[in-house]
Ligand SMILES: [Ca+2]
Ligand SMILES: [Ca+2]
Ligand SMILES: [Ca+2]
């Protein structure tokens with residue numbers, strides 16, 4: 523009985539031992555074969571795709587982007603007073619037609635004589651710093667004069683104002699702060715604004731016209747400047763005298779005007 527009973531038990535144990543051993547063996551067989559086959563095949567396939575993409579993409583990007591970005595951006599990052607176009611106080615752009623407009627004129631001052639009190643305000647229509655060194659102011663026959671340095675850079679800021687005066691001292695000219703000067707002469711060899719009718723030309727050092735404005739005998743009041751109305755600060759916008767208006771801002775000399783500042787029209 524014992525034998526009969528033990529035999530099947532032994533058979534069961536033997537079976538169990540065999541199947542356990544078989545499973546372990548199968549596991550062992552599976553593990554080493556599964557791991558090396560899946561991992562090494564997937565990993566090397568990734569590095570092989572990267573190097574094949576990179577060499578073809580990177581060299582084609584770098585040479586086309588870098589040279590076009592760097593030269594235009596670098597000069598703007600260093601000086602504070604710069605803009606995104608690459609010009610700066612120390613590296614201003616060259617004026618061209620339309621970049622500057624004749625924006626305000628003190629034609630007939632009352633608080634001072636004309637030879638002290640006349641001035642011209644120029645407005646920069648661009649987002650560039652613009653070089654005014656060598657800028658000429660002229661009319662159609664007598665006047666043609668290169669503006670003169672009086673201590674501040676001959677540069678106009680982006681969308682800024684620049685005032686050119688017959689007399690540079692604001693104590694003597696009626697109260698205008700000036701950026702440059704002209705020689706007041708009514709018979710040639712300088713520049714002057716006639717109280718009846720006249721022309722104002724802005725020219726580059728090379729004689730290119732930047733802006734032109736002409737006025738008739740009823741244009742200029744005595745004791746107040748005339749300024750271009752907001753929205754008409756363009757070379758063609760300032761051509762019509764109806765787009766100009768009297769400036770009422772008080773200047774300490776007694777006359778009114780807005781030299782170096784935005785014009786204001788009622
Ligand atoms: Ca003149
Ligand atoms: Ca005058
Ligand atoms: Ca004009």
Ligand SMILES: [Ca+2]
Pocket residue numbers: 625626643749779780781782783784785
């Ligand atoms: Ca003004």
